[in-house]
Amino acid sequence: xxxNLTLSLVSLLLFFGLLHPSLADEPGDQATSxxxxxPQEISLLFAGDLMYLKSDTHPKDFNQIYDDVRSLxxxxxxxxxxxxxxxxxxxxxxxxxRFLMPFSYLQAAVNAGVDVFSLVxxxxxxxxxxxxxxxxxxxxxxxxxxxxxxxxxxxxxxxxPGQTGLQYARIEKNGFSFLIVAVTELLNMAKTPESxxxxxxxxxxxxxxxxxxxxxxxxxxxxxxxxxLHTSEPEYIRTVSDKQEEFYQDLIHNxxxxxxxxxxxxxxxxxxxxxxxxxxxxxxxYANGNFISSQRRKPGFGSSxxxxxxxxxxxxxxxxxxxxxxxxxxxRLESFETHYVTAYxxxxxxxxxxxxxxxxxxxxxxxxxxxxxxxxxxxxKLNKSLTHDYIEFR
Numbered sequence: 404x405x406x407n408l409t410l411s412l413v414s415l416l417l418f419f420g421l422l423h424p425s426l427a428d429e430p431g432d433q434a435t436s437x438x439x440x441x442p443q444e445i446s447l448l449f450a451g452d453l454m455y456l457k458s459d460t461h462p463k464d465f466n467q468i469y470d471d472v473r474s475l476x477x478x479x480x481x482x483x484x485x486x487x488x489x490x491x492x493x494x495x496x497x498x499x500x501r502f503l504m505p506f507s508y509l510q511a512a513v514n515a516g517v518d519v520f521s522l523v524x525x526x527x528x529x530x531x532x533x534x535x536x537x538x539x540x541x542x543x544x545x546x547x548x549x550x551x552x553x554x555x556x557x558x559x560x561x562x563x564p565g566q567t568g569l570q571y572a573r574i575e576k577n578g579f580s581f582l583i584v585a586v587t588e589l590l591n592m593a594k595t596p597e598s599x600x601x602x603x604x605x606x607x608x609x610x611x612x613x614x615x616x617x618x619x620x621x622x623x624x625x626x627x628x629x630x631x632l633h634t635s636e637p638e639y640i641r642t643v644s645d646k647q648e649e650f651y652q653d654l655i656h657n658x659x660x661x662x663x664x665x666x667x668x669x670x671x672x673x674x675x676x677x678x679x680x681x682x683x684x685x686x687x688x689y690a691n692g693n694f695i696s697s698q699r700r701k702p703g704f705g706s707s708x709x710x711x712x713x714x715x716x717x718x719x720x721x722x723x724x725x726x727x728x729x730x731x732x733x734x735r736l737e738s739f740e741t742h743y744v745t746a747y748x749x750x751x752x753x754x755x756x757x758x759x760x761x762x763x764x765x766x767x768x769x770x771x772x773x774x775x776x777x778x779x780x781x782x783x784k785l786n787k788s789l790t791h792d793y794i795e796f797r
Contacts, residue, residue, distance in 0.1 A: 443578040443728045444737070448479035449663050451670075451691030451719040452524075453512060455488045455496065455504035460697040462753035465508050468695055469515035471757050475721060475742060476516035480576055483519045484512065484694055485631065485665045486558075487526050489534035490541040500591070501529040506541050513545055513556060519574070521585035521631035523560030523599050524666065528590045535561065535598060559585035559631065560600045569600050569615060573623055579728070582625035584616065588635035589666075604635050609650055613657050620658035626734060627660040634666045634690075639712045641671050641789060643689050651687050661724075662687045668696070669715045670743070670786055673722060675794045677736055683797075684726070684736040692719035697754045699746055704774045709781050710789065717746040718759065718786060743786050745779060759783050 462468060469476070476482050488502035490509050497503040512520075522538065530537075542558040549556055562570045574581045586600040595601055602612050620628050636647055651662050655676060664687070671689035692715075699717030703709055723740035743759035750772075757763050759782055768776040 442730060445481070445577040445579050445726050446479045447661075447724045447726070448476060448482040449688060449691060449722045449724075450482065450484040450517070450694040452487045452665050452668060452696070453484045453517075453694045454696040454698075455498070455502050455508060456695065456697045456754050457498050460700075460748075460752070460754045461508075462749070462751070462755060465511035466514055467753065468511060468755045471755065471763070472721065472742075472744060473515055475723075475758070479516075479723060481519060481574070481581075482517045483521070483629075483631070483663065484517045485521045485524060485633065486512070487524050489527060489530050490538045492537050492540050492544070502526050503530060503534070506545075509541060509545055513549055513554075518555070519557045519559065519572075519583065521559050521633070521665075523585050523587040523601070523631075524633040525587065525589045525591050527560070527587065527599065528592045528594070528596060531592065531594070532596065535596065557583070559583060560587070562598050562600070564598075569619060571619060571623070573625060579627070579726070579734075580625040582620060582623050582628045583631070584619070584629070585631035585633075586612075587633035589633070609653070613653050616654070616659060617657045626728075628658055629661040629663060630654060630659045632662060632664045634664050636667065638666065638668050639715065640667065641669055643671065651689075655685050655687065660685045663691075664688060665690055668693055668698070670718055670720045670790050672791045672793065673739075673741070675736065675739065675792070676797065677794060678733075678797050681736040682733045684724075684734065686724065688720075688722055691722060693717070693746070694719045694721075694744070695754070695756050696746055702748070702775075702778055704778050709778075709785055714782070718782060719744045719756075720786075720790075739792065741790075741792060743783060745782055747775070747779075759786065 488504045490504050491506060494505040494507060495503060496505045528534065539561055546556045546558065557572045557574060559572055560570060569584055571582060571584045574583060586602050588602055588604050590601065602608060636644065654662055667690040669690060670692035674687045676685040677683065696716055699713050701713065703714050721742040721744055723742065725737045726734050727737045728734045744756050745759045746754050747757035748754060759779060764776050764779045767779065
């Protein structure tokens, strides 16, 4: 953890109660609280939607997708991603509108360092009960394979046979405990299976869900409760409705510490709620965009307006939260980092993830990919100007 926010700036934040977007130098935009001794530390990294690439756009080796972000993922103690497709037990695959990713695609994400996967979203039932069954078999298999290597994995949102309540996991890491739940508010199919964490969006159902989470937290004491929420809201827009914000605030006030929302396929802003001194942090990630996607097939190299659907769907956010705790004290926010990523098309026509930073922009210019360099410079500026990191003091 490398604090770079001066004490004088912290004092200003305490006065105004609002943190403006940090435009810190690479490797990521970072804001920190004053440095202190930290007997216990943990770093959590949250990605967005991990989409299956169309068959004519993926590199021959899926592991190549993650080469540029591998070291960043490795720096986190736990990395989270939303797996937005059923998984086959072999190399069978299909594209939009009914996604199906091959087994090796899931393996590549785990090889890259992702630890915790949300399985529930609007595409998880694209292949009905058989798709759920095969996804469960595939995730059980990869979980067993990596357990032999000493790497535990967690796949969230699918209930065990006969389970009536919410499926959840309790993870202990670096002396911290986490209660994690993943739910979806929508499916693409009319049928609603009882074997996944699916919630309704009417006011009474949401009220009952909030109470359900509150009870779950009371029954499973943990340091932090994390909710992966695949939202029923319009795609490709950055705004958050008053209704949705009210729901998030209700969650935060009833036991949820981190709301990790996705579905919009576009990056939205983030909010932190902390005590003075940066203690007892809570977070709302309104949407982290696409971790990897091939929706942006024709980048707008010559366009003067890049805030459009196809260009925006190529970008995502890796959001790092660095926490600490001293004996006898509550959890404290040490720093947060916003690492923008983008879907980059290599000269060999393969889609990979690139960190959207100045080092990569300069490297592309040196490699003669001037159009890409200029395009990524504009994308970086756009994401910094249209998405923000806010902080509220209780």
